[in-house]
């Protein structure tokens with residue numbers, strides 16, 4: 001069966017039906033970047049619990065559906081604008097960046113391109129260097145071209161090699177420069193909008209598969225957790241070679257993020273068996289009377 005990685009999806013906002021559909025469509029591994037939740041947090045404790053969820057419960061929950069879950073840690077650009085809170089989050093981050101399954105610092109960068117965003121972006125680039133993790137850059141939706149260039153300029157100012165930096169939310173306007181400068185160029189496929197599967201396929205046709213990464217960025221908004229497999233299917237229909245599909249929808253994300261030392265193909269090629277009877281903090285994904293999915297005949301119920 002064809003395998004996919006969705007290297008940018010906010011699964012805390014998604015349902016178990018999504019997980020089932022994703023696995024059925026061939027998604028074997030996902031990366032969940034720390035981001036904002038649609039409304040601003042008011043306490044550092046909310047960040048702490050959210051970060052703990054990313055390395056704890058959500059990782060466990062994904063596993064119950066046969067998907068290996070990784071995450072990135074960071075202070076998103078929107079909430080960087082609450083400076084006193086952002087300072088507290090910066091003190092918290094070092095406690096989380098070394099946890100199992102953390103594959104990058106991200107998603108960080110610019111939103112409105114304010115002074116505070118710039119300050120906390122730079123601090124987190126320094127943190128990434130210190131702990132030797134890749135960086136996932138969120139590029140702004142407004143004034144994208146300028147914001148994307150600036151993200152790369154500042155990253156270079158701090159001495160990060162482009163091979164350690166994934167620039168996300170690209171489009172036709174930004175892709176050339178991002179690739180020319182040696183960065184990973186990720187694309188978020190939003191249904192019916194900005195960057196759809198067809199435009200993605202055209203970009204791969206034009207630029208080839210080198211360092212291009214497809215993701216869904218599915219979250220609490222209108223988005224599609226199957227964007228990666230659907231885009232792969234469309235690329236196939238449009239005559240894009242199999243190897244190019246494999247690179248953009250699987251291999252490039254693996255190569256980029258395995259630089260963290262935290263992501264390994266063996267994690268899903270030789271997975272632990274699914275056992276939905278398992279519990280995390282006393283909770284399972286099952287509700288009363290449901291039949292657990294248990295894989296492997298060597299498992300004995302006791």
Ligand SMILES: [Zn+2]
Nearest residue numbers: 033035107217
């Ligand atoms: Zn995101």
